Amino acid sequence: MSSDNDIATCDPIKASPPSEEVDVSPPKYSWYHGVFFNATVVGISAFAAPGLWNAMNSVGAGGQQTPYLVMAGNAILFAVMTLTCLTGSMMANRFGLRNSLVVGTVGYVIYSAALYTNNRYGTEWFIYLGSAVCGLSAGIFWATEGTIMLSYPEPEKRGRYLAYWLSYRNSGSILGGIINLAFNYRGRTTGKLDWRTYIVFVVLQCLGPISSLLLTPPEKVVRRNGSRVQLSDRISDLEELKALTRVLFRRDFLLIIPYFVYVTWELPYISAYLSLYFSVRSRALASLVSAISQVATTLAFGAFLDWTGVSLNKRARYGYIVMMILIGGCWIWGVIIQNEYTHHKPALDWDDGGFGRGWALYIFWQINFSLTYNFGFWLIGFLAREPKEIVRYMSIARAAESAGQCISSGISSTSSPLISALGVSFALWGIAVIPAYFVVRQVGVIHIGPEKSTPDSHENDKGLERS
Template sequence: MADVIEPKETASGSHLGAENKPVQVKWNRSVFYNATILGLCSFAAPGLWGAMNSLGAGGGQSPYLVNTGNALTFCLMVVSCWFTSGIIRYIGIKGALFVGTIGYAPYSAGLYLNNRYGVEWLVIVGAAFCGISAGIFWAAEAAIAIAYPEPRNRGRMVAYWLTWTRIGQILGGAVNLGLNADRSGAGKVSYTVYIIFIALQASGTLVALFLNRPSQVQRRNGTPVELTIFDNPWQEIKATTKTFFTRKFLFIVLWIGQGVYSEAVFFTYNALWFSVRARALGSFLSGIVAVICGNLLGLWLDVTRLDPSGSPD
């Protein structure tokens, strides 16, 4: 995996090899600017994907085809994420973010054709594209969100980035609710929803081009962003594979499982037992709750010392 290399600190808190002096930051080179670009990509890609899936069955009448597509998406996501660090070695973190946004619009296009014309094959093909690109996207954006901010601001910047993801879900839920507010029975959502989503998700690919490379980012304290992969791809794959069997990773497998459990169960339950209007309302409200809780958690992580030794950040 790509290592995030921070400058070492002395006992006095100064960075070895860096003057650690405040600098005048250009707005288009700032951490906040890059967090915003990353957030906009998250808004357009996984944010709107979440809005569609929180409807249940991707907005369709029956959950079974979409569940098959989602199963394929998540399986391929594991594989592509596994290889992402090796991919970044050749195309860089900016290129990985760009590639990671490409597969979401084809998935929405598959849902659109299935909703309007009953075409099924593009749902599966789109899910495959989405899974391959999404694994690269999640690995790349997590590295950016952690590496670009100063350590003391990481919690807030991560919360800010994830807020954009939920804004995508909120906006998508609002569109869903507005177009389906009068539909109190079971069934599928209006196909107009997907046209809006396809356009927004395609724009996320262009937004990714505005991200700064790590060497271009300017932190307020003057320290550089270090996000470099020196190993060859095969070494990266071996290091990633070893990580899967470390004690720390195995301890969080159950937490990872419960975090994505809703993709398979809750959304299917929504599709089978709730009206179109109720599903649209749930898609809208779940994003609002996630934004509030995520930002409160980010603030808490930055102001609370979780290390029992009391060592500084």
Template sequence: MASSVDREETRPLQKRIWYRTTLFNAFVIGGVGFLAPGLWNAMSALGAGGAQSPFLVNAANSLVFGLMGFLCLLGGPISNRIGLNWTLCLGAIGYPIYSAGLYTNNRYGNNWLVLVGAAFCGISAGLFWASEGAVALGYPEASKRGKYMNIWLIFRTGGPLVGGAIVLALNHGAQQKKKGKVGYEISETYLVFIALQCIAAPLALLLTPPEKVQRSDGTKVKIVAEKSFIAEIKALGRALARRDILLLLPIFWAAYFNQYNSNFQTYYFGVRARALSGFVINFAGLLSSYLISLLLDYKKFPVKKRLNIGFYWVIFWHLVAWIYAWVIQEKYTGHPPTWDWEDSGFVEGFFVLAFWQFSQQSLQNWLYYFVSTKTDNISELSRFTGILRGQESFSQAVSYGLNTREWKGGRVPLAVNTILLGLAVIPTWIAMREHVPVESDKSYGFEGHSDEEVPSEDILTTQTSKVVAVQSTVQR
């Protein structure tokens, strides 16, 4: 079981092993994120996976996220038993199967592999997101969480950027001005994506087990796991019943409910305009992540103040995004356009998508950071991130289901999104007000040491005298 050790001895500093560092592990999860969900998102960059009608793909995505929600909840208990690297590996297996379904639907018109692939992807992706969130938040030093979340996002966004650039290059001709699906010649590019996605699972096995991670500040990744899988399930139940988690459930749902953006593209943009917007809006997400990461890692403010400022930052950009979206949607409801990038009205429609992406990404970064400050135990954190991502997945399943119908003017999905966001504000504010961060940005006496050196495995040493080390491990 867990043990605590207090010692006052000093040991020589040791060179860090590069593949045990937090930076290396950030690159591992980033690489898996790039290859698996990143390239899958790239295939969706044209809106609805490049299809002419969004309804089959929305139904399949509803299945994906419904299954994913359940597996995300179980992701914490599973990863605490079999290890984060194997959970991440299993989590990457389903993506190429679903991508193959999107390809064969576009190329040959069959529907069954889309639904079969969606089922495999939903089961697999649930494990992926639960484990990836725990690694991205639990491995880095507390003072660098915002930075490492940004690295994680840059890699994950790299998939849509690379894929979007390829799709844009193949869809820039005048014949692609109108609505429709991408041609089968263009969809052949998907075969390259599928092959690359198959690399994600073995790459995940390079992830360092948490007990062997070497942070630059000498702190250890704390692990206090349960004795059995049944005990893990009971711990999950206790986490779900916590007041602070219950208060956050509305924002967990509202954060990713907006899947109308895919329909918005297919309704109002031609193929090459969808290709351009699918590529460019990723930069809005990257900019949003970078800006809020600067705030979340700003050491002159205590963690609680960063969370407070971040909360109002997120609210401001959501007000901008959704007020603007309603104005443009009402305009399009009466006179639906089909914008090409040469049309003067393209920019106003594009900014609906850009503002949605910017506001949504700021909320995701803030929310994950908030959850990460609730515990310094990665086993508990894996349960929290599983709950967070599970609830987001359930909301996406409902949202994709809602968008399998062609609601006139898009008013219904927009209204549901607006109401959910409004209902989430007060409980989120209460949860934030009552929150006491578990961790704070402290120096552990290693400012004088380079990032290449850390103390020996179980000792935190100071440059001069006393050090207290608290290490929790699990005997399995």
């Protein structure tokens, strides 16, 4: 049996070929070492950490009265995350996925505690410190959770498992929405959440590190079909850095970088939008309804991406096209509403006339975010040429997301008109949509995933340039 040190040096990614020394008999399936159990572990960790973090931010600016201080803190958080996400593959290579997942959940608790002290006592310095610590921790978590959810499941079940995992993350927002609404249902005007809300969040987020300890190391995972997660030996940090750089400068990955920058770019803007124009209780209701909507649409989208009745290439292209048309339509809707709100500066409660148009738009924005998030992970699973590249792709993609959200949070931390922030988000969607499609249309043709690839198949990469 491997020691803990041996486990820490394993990475979820390249199978050793059978030899006389290797037992090639079919491994015995155990629920504790199965994909579903480990997806549940990652899901609970995601529920407790980023899920509840999203719940606090889905009420607008962490539940504070104005968005500016929290957005400044979030800009620091995502600036730090940009760096720590890039080191995600090196962390997993050196310390293993389980240890990385545990460390990755700790910073979220400190961030929530900072929001509590600011809400109740007006403490500002802790917001900046808590944001920085959360950035250090969350960058590792972001890269690790995605790597596990792309490496552990069978390729043909990846879409459903991604949706299952993201449902836990969104369930954090559902519970958070219930908590927000329970403590703040009397808040008919704009303002900040009840301070008791944050105590519940801090306690629940302590589940993250505990849950993460239950993760099965990749070399012990056995899928229902008897196959194992592919592994590879640990390499030096310098070699890992060189491999990371090679992935970064591949043409197909450069084409989808704008997509990953866009994925989280809109979140600071829509958070500021909700906090400035809607009452406390309508914001709490929005956090609950948006989370439920995200769970339903993500599960449906994941089922479509795994639907074998349609070819893989068509699923990729059709799913991407419909998703991007929906997003573009919502941005046009947003221009109309935001222009109106910029001039009239409403403070809308749920029984006010005209409340539904702007409030429903926020729900659709959150659904759009969830769909792009899910599709981006699914796409990465097919771009990787070998299993070990999954964590590298994930690290760079999450760094791009963090960089985008850092800049967007910085913009939203100022008092500049929100119509400007909307315009930048809309423009970035326009920049991202075409280049990413050049890669999406090759899914199932050139990009077939590491578990189906052969060394010769990568000679076909030149076909992307000819097509």
